[in-house]
Each structure stands twice: as structure tokens, then as C-alpha cells.
Amino acid sequence: MAIRERLSGNEAVATAMRQINPDVVAAFPITPSTEVPQYFSTYVANGLVDTEFVPVESEHSAMSACVGSEAAGARTMTATSSCGLALMWEELFIAASCRLPITLALVNRALSGPININADHSDSMGARDTGWIQIYSENNQEAYDNFIQAVRIGEHKDVRLPVMVCQDGFITSHAVENIELIEDDKVKEFVGEYYPQNFLLNSKQPMSVGPYDTPTYYMEHKRLQAEGMIKAKKVILEISEQFEKLTGRKYGLFETYKLDDADSALVIINSTAGTAKDAVDRLRAEGKKVGLLKIRVFRPFPAEEIAEALENTKSIAVMDKAEGFNSQGGPLCSEIKSALYNIENAPKIINYIYGLGGRDVKVDNIIEVYNELEKINKTGDIGNKYRYLSVRD
Amino acid sequence: MAYNFKQEMNKPERLAGGHRMCAGCGGPVAVRGVLRALNPEDKAVIGCATGCLEVSTFMYPYTAWKDSFIHNAFENAGATVSGVEAAYKAMKRKGKINDDYKFIAFGGDGGTYDIGFQSLSGAMERGHDMVYVCYDNGAYMNTGIQRSSATPRFADTTTTPAGSVSTGKTQYRKDLSQVIGGHHIPYVAQTTFIKNFKDLHEKSEKAIYKKGSAFLNVLAPCPRGWRYPSEDLMKMCSLAVETCYWPLYEIEDGIWKLSYMPKEKLPIEEFLKPQGRFKHLFKKGNEHLIKEFQEEVDRRWNDLLVRCGEK
Numbered sequence: 249m250a251i252r253e254r255l256s257g258n259e260a261v262a263t264a265m266r267q268i269n270p271d272v273v274a275a276f277p278i279t280p281s282t283e284v285p286q287y288f289s290t291y292v293a294n295g296l297v298d299t300e301f302v303p304v305e306s307e308h309s310a311m312s313a314c315v316g317s318e319a320a321g322a323r324t325m326t327a328t329s330s331c332g333l334a335l336m337w338e339e340l341f342i343a344a345s346c347r348l349p350i351t352l353a354l355v356n357r358a359l360s361g362p363i364n365i366n367a368d369h370s371d372s373m374g375a376r377d378t379g380w381i382q383i384y385s386e387n388n389q390e391a392y393d394n395f396i397q398a399v400r401i402g403e404h405k406d407v408r409l410p411v412m413v414c415q416d417g418f419i420t421s422h423a424v425e426n427i428e429l430i431e432d433d434k435v436k437e438f439v440g441e442y443y444p445q446n447f448l449l450n451s452k453q454p455m456s457v458g459p460y461d462t463p464t465y466y467m468e469h470k471r472l473q474a475e476g477m478i479k480a481k482k483v484i485l486e487i488s489e490q491f492e493k494l495t496g497r498k499y500g501l502f503e504t505y506k507l508d509d510a511d512s513a514l515v516i517i518n519s520t521a522g523t524a525k526d527a528v529d530r531l532r533a534e535g536k537k538v539g540l541l542k543i544r545v546f547r548p549f550p551a552e553e554i555a556e557a558l559e560n561t562k563s564i565a566v567m568d569k570a571e572g573f574n575s576q577g578g579p580l581c582s583e584i585k586s587a588l589y590n591i592e593n594a595p596k597i598i599n600y601i602y603g604l605g606g607r608d609v610k611v612d613n614i615i616e617v618y619n620e621l622e623k624i625n626k627t628g629d630i631g632n633k634y635r636y637l638s639v640r641d
Numbered sequence: 642m643a644y645n646f647k648q649e650m651n652k653p654e655r656l657a658g659g660h661r662m663c664a665g666c667g668g669p670v671a672v673r674g675v676l677r678a679l680n681p682e683d684k685a686v687i688g689c690a691t692g693c694l695e696v697s698t699f700m701y702p703y704t705a706w707k708d709s710f711i712h713n714a715f716e717n718a719g720a721t722v723s724g725v726e727a728a729y730k731a732m733k734r735k736g737k738i739n740d741d742y743k744f745i746a747f748g749g750d751g752g753t754y755d756i757g758f759q760s761l762s763g764a765m766e767r768g769h770d771m772v773y774v775c776y777d778n779g780a781y782m783n784t785g786i787q788r789s790s791a792t793p794r795f796a797d798t799t800t801t802p803a804g805s806v807s808t809g810k811t812q813y814r815k816d817l818s819q820v821i822g823g824h825h826i827p828y829v830a831q832t833t834f835i836k837n838f839k840d841l842h843e844k845s846e847k848a849i850y851k852k853g854s855a856f857l858n859v860l861a862p863c864p865r866g867w868r869y870p871s872e873d874l875m876k877m878c879s880l881a882v883e884t885c886y887w888p889l890y891e892i893e894d895g896i897w898k899l900s901y902m903p904k905e906k907l908p909i910e911e912f913l914k915p916q917g918r919f920k921h922l923f924k925k926g927n928e929h930l931i932k933e934f935q936e937e938v939d940r941r942w943n944d945l946l947v948r949c950g951e952k
Contacts, residue, residue, distance in 0.1 A: 306763070318724075318728075320732070324724075454708055454710075456704035
């Protein structure tokens with residue numbers, strides 16, 4: 249029987265970590281993810297896990313220790329936010345290129361400067377091309393479910409890549425909501441034991457990790473790494489299927505909400521999808537054909553599937569909770585545009601930058617976006633393609 | 642067991658020959674000297690910061706390391722090996738592995754004194770059961786002889802060139818051994834290659850087999866950067882010790898102990914003169930610079946004698 253609880257997003261992720269009982273957790277506190285290692289430390293202190301907890305002196309060392317630990321053969325995890333992820337920057341690439349399936353709980357927060365502790369996606373979007381799988385979560389339940397699946401995805405022999413599971417800082421990390429937990433033994437059974445093929449502490453076969461790689465081989469290594477990311481899509485779906493059998497909760501590469509017959513669609517990531525669903529319900533009640541697509545898996549980017557899901561809409565607003573500073577809009581919008589490029593009579597696409605540094609987004613704000621799309625559908629005039637939501641001009 | 646030079650030298654090398662380090666480089670001499678202190682039956686995981694040693698010993702698809710080896714980045718050998726050690730503890734506790742392992746990290750002075758300083762300090766403070774070995778050649782030799790905080794004052798490097806209005810590096814070197822001493826870890830030692838390698842061997846053995854964190858600072862001259870004939874490695878080390886530029890000592894469980902007292906302390910010129918990087922100090926009119934250098938060496942030596950109870 250599943251366990252009904254009330255947990256914050258942070259405690260939900262920490263609970264998943266407790267149930268998985270990893271070999272090593274190395275972490276450094278940063279708002280709003282601090283609670284994850286805090287909760288986890290209490291599990292260690294009370295003997296609920298037999299994990300080695302390494303309270304490092306920085307996030308750079310957190311990811312460095314994770315690289316050492318995972319290479320040694322240990323199932324390894326960490327948590328961070330914002331500048332913490334930025335400080336890990338160099339190590340994110342190294343973890344991915346060494347094919348080390350580390351699991352990272354990312355609690356999304358705006359990057360400095362100016363310093364700001366609230367949610368936006370500038371941290372994870374900045375890390376989108378580091379070679380990590382990125383899975384996003386609308387609420388505490390999804391953060392919990394995604395985290396458990398992430399371990400299996402990253403460690404799969406066809407993938408062998410690190411995974412970050414993202415949720416919005418404070419909005420879901422600190423809000424306490426109902427959640428359905430899986431029993432401890434079932435989580436352990438689902439994730440299984442970690443037996444890597446090659447590892448430093450294999451006494452039968454010593455190995456060297458992290459070579460100096462010359463132009464003679466470097467490109468082949470990058471090609472192999474890319475192959476892991478390409479294959480991840482299938483693995484993610486296989487593991488979702490097994491997860492559905494266990495819990496009844498179904499996850500795809502993305503979620504569509506009332507999208508089938510929609511003329512106007514939103515593409516959105518994380519917690520604001522919940523607000524947007526409310527807006528969709530209200531507009532549907534007025535007979536308007538609106539829907540949304542919520543990204544779950546951003547890396548690998550499911551471009552073909554997204555294009556198929558959106559091809560029959562007339563107009564799309566891509567919602568970016570991060571600036572791209574390329575003078576064209578946000579990173580999600582670039583991806584969606586390129587996904588739809590080969591579709592004939594592709595829908596019109598506008599981009600909204602919203603919610604930066606925790607700027608609140610209400611149902612009315614989203615309705616305003618749908619109204620703009622309706623206007624485009626009626627007039628055929630796309631107007632400004634690069635817009636800001638709720639900003640003082 | 643008493644140190645037996647012949648026996649030690651006949652041990653199989655754990656760092657294979659055929660690597661790409663320069664002739665006369667102190668780096669591999671330091672590595673082999675430290676690894677010889679491992680009991681042959683003991684397993685080890687070796688970590689390494691980016692630097693000459695790493696790029697020359699593990700160029701894909703060849704590795705010179707017979708033990709398991711990990712290179713991560715320039716500034717994080719301390720944190721990386723602390724992660725390996727944490728994995729070992731956890732996996733051993735869970736019964737996933739049975740063998741006993743030792744953990745040794747190597748870094749040059751760039752990766753240790755400077756960019757990797759925080760990572761090293763963190764690993765030592767947390768008390769991981771590991772040894773961090775700095776092979777100190779006093780500059781960023783891998784990128785082409787730029788100054789580090791281990792570079793001695795007045796050295797002519799590519800970022801502190803001696804010129805018509807410059808006498809080389811303006812600062813004295815950081816005393817990292819004493820800084821790590823301030824971490825109050827079980828074992829800290831300063832050593833180099835003198836006589837029959839006994840000092841390096843015994844300190845390495847203590848560092849490896851003492852429980853908890855240990856730090857070894859090994860002066861490992863670089864003939865390219867110091868500009869002396871490459872066959873003079875042992876002579877340069879000896880002069881560094883006999884002039885008291887590089888005193889040999891250890892801090893074991895908080896007790897400071899001088900390992901070697903020169904019979905007759907040589908003037909610093911003896912150490913500076915054979916090195917091209919100090920050539921400008923011997924121009925007429927620069928005598929006062931050598932005097933200043935000597936005064937700093939004397940001050941630090943006297944401080945050390947007091948700390949070691951020799952004065």
C-alpha cells in the first residue's frame with residue numbers, strides 16, 4: 249500500500265534519497281536546496297541509511313568528490329541550486345564525459361547577479377549543454393518520482409550519464425503538499441543495487457580515469473558520449489513504464505494538457521505548469537480551445553515527439569523562466585522553434601520571458617498570454633515575438 | 642624495519658617507465674619514492690591534479706599507473722580523492738568490496754598551493770584517510786614556468802620576468818607545510834631527495850600508514866624552470882637543504898621535529914648561483930638582494946628551530 253504523506257519538495261527528494269540509501273552523498277548548503285542535505289544528515293545521524301556523507305567545503309568540491317566516488321564504484325548523489333550549480337560548472341562536464349551516473353537534486357534558483365534566492369531556471373538552463381540528462385518536476389510528487397527513476401536512467405548500460413532532477417525553489421521545494429510515497433522496500437527493489445562495469449576499487453582490474461586525450465581520440469569519445477544521450481530517450485520511457493506498473497503514475501517525455509484539439513498552446517516547465525492548467529480550465533469553460541505542453545525531459549530533447557504534439561496548433565507561446573541574452577529570447581524557445589522547423593504550415597511561435605528571480609505568476613497572467621495567442625490566431629499578425637510577462641517597462 | 646636502500650630500489654615500480662616526463666624531472670622521482678613506501682601487497686588508488694605529471698603519465702590510450710588512477714581537474718585532487726575514500730568506506734561497510742586500499746593524491750605546487758588550496762584544505766580538515774603529496778617545483782611548469790605562491794622571491798619566471806626595472810618575483814614564497822600544519826592533522830612533513838632517499842621513504846611510510854589525513858611537501862626541482870643542468874637534480878636538492886632554504890622536518894601528532902641539521906649551514910648563494918632563474922641577482926649592484934633573500938631564509942630557519950625545540 250502506498251503511503252499518504254504531506255511533504256515539501258525538498259523533504260520528498262530527501263525521502264527518496266533515504267529510501268534509495270546511496271553509498272555516498274557529498275553536498276554543500278545553498279538556499280533553497282539546503283534542506284536536502286540537512287534532512288539527509290539526520291537520516292545518517294539516526295542510522296536510517298548507511299551512506300557516507302561528505303560535508304564538503306564548496307559545491308566545486310561536492311561535484312569533485314562525487315566524480316571520485318562514482319568512479320570508485322559507489323552510487324553517489326548531491327543537491328544544489330543556483331550559484332552552487334554554477335560553481336560545479338567545470339565538474340558537470342567532467343562527470344558526464346567520464347560517463348558517471350551521479351544523481352543531482354537541483355532546486356532551481358536564479359543566478360547572481362544581483363543575488364536573488366528565488367526560483368527561475370537560469371541555473372539549469374545554463375547547464376543544459378553539459379552532457380547531463382535533465383528532468384523537470386511540476387510538484388513534490390513529480391520531484392520524488394523523477395528522482396527515483398533518475399537513478400535507473402543514469403545507470404542504465406546504454407546511457408551511463410549523470411542526471412539532474414529539477415524543481416522550482418521555494419514554490420515546490422518549500423511548499424508542503426500531499427504526496428504518495430512508495431514503500432521503502434519497493435523503492436529499493438525498483439532501483440536495485442549498483443554494479444558498474446568498471447570502477448577504481450575493482451581489485452581484479454585496476455583502471456585509470458580521466459586521461460589527457462589528444463585530437464586522435466577526443467572526438468570519438470565525444471561521439472560515444474552523444475550516443476548515450478541519444479539512447480537515453482528510449483530508456484527513460486522504458487523506466488517510466490516500469491514505474492507506472494509499480495505506482496500507477498504515468499510519465500512520458502512531456503505531459504500534454506487538453507492539447508489534442510487546441511488552437512493555442514503554451515509550452516512550459518516546472519511549477520508554473522500547475523498555474524497554467526488552471527488558466528486552461530477557466531478558458532476551456534468559456535469554450536476556448538487552449539491547451540499546454542509541459543516539458544519533463546529537456547535533455548535529451550524530445551524534438552520529434554514535441555513537434556508531433558504541437559503540429560496542429562495555430563499558435564504557441566513558449567514560456568522561458570530564464571533569459572537567453574542572445575537578443576532573441578529564452579533557451580526553451582530556441583529548442584521549440586528548431587523542433588518545429590520542418591513542420592509544414594508550422595504554428596506561429598512567440599516567446600515569453602517570465603518569473604525571473606521569483607517574480608510571481610498568477611492565473612490571470614497566463615490568461616493574458618492565451619488572449620494574446622487568440623489575437624494572433626484571429627489577425628494572423630504575430631507582432632512582437634520576444635516578450636516579457638509582468639514586467640515594468 | 643631499518644631502511645635498506647638496495648632492497649627498496651629493487652621493488653617493482655608502481656609508476657611504469659616510458660612516460661613522457663622530462664629527463665631529470667623531480668616529479669616522477671617523488672612519485673616513485675612515495676609509492677615505494679607502500680607495502681607491495683597493499684592496493685592503492687592514486688589521484689592526480691592536472692599538471693605535467695598527469696598529462697605525461699596518462700595520455701590516452703596509455704597509462705603509466707599500475708594502480709587504479711584518477712585525474713579529475715586542476716584544482717580538486719584533494720576533493721576527488723576524498724570522494725574515492727568515502728566510496729571505499731561506504732562500499733566496505735556494505736560488504737561490496739573486501740580488499741584494503743590506500744589513497745594518495747599528487748599535485749604540483751600550482752594545483753596545491755594555489756588553485757587547489759581550498760580543495761586540499763577541505764579534504765585535510767575533514768580527516769579523510771589519505772595522503773596528499775605536493776611535488777613542489779616552485780612554478781607552473783606545465784603551462785610554461787609562470788609564478789606560483791611557491792615560487793621563491795626574485796625568481797625570473799614568465800609572469801615575473803626580470804627586466805630593466807624588475808628583479809623578478811616580488812613576494813617571498815608561501816610556507817604551505819606550516820599552513821597545513823595549522824590544520825592539526827596527524828602527519829605533515831617536508832622532504833626532498835637527499836643521500837639515499839631515506840628521509841622521503843620514512844616520511845612517506847608514516848604518511849601512508851598513519852590513520853587520517855597526511856600531507857607531504859616534496860621539493861622536486863625542475864631543470865627547465867630553474868635552469869640548471871638536468872643531471873644535477875640530487876645536487877640541487879642537497880643545496881636546498883644545506884642552505885636551509887628547504888629544511889627537512891615533520892609534525893607528527895602535533896609534535897614538531899627537525900629531521901636534519903646541517904653540519905655547516907651554507908650561504909644561500911650556493912643554492913641560487915647554479916640556477917639560471919636567479920642569474921640577475923649576481924649582477925654587480927644586486928648584492929643587497931641576495932642579502933635580503935638570506936635574511937628571510939635565516940628568519941624562517943630560526944623560527945623553525947624554535948618550533949622544533951632546537952633553540
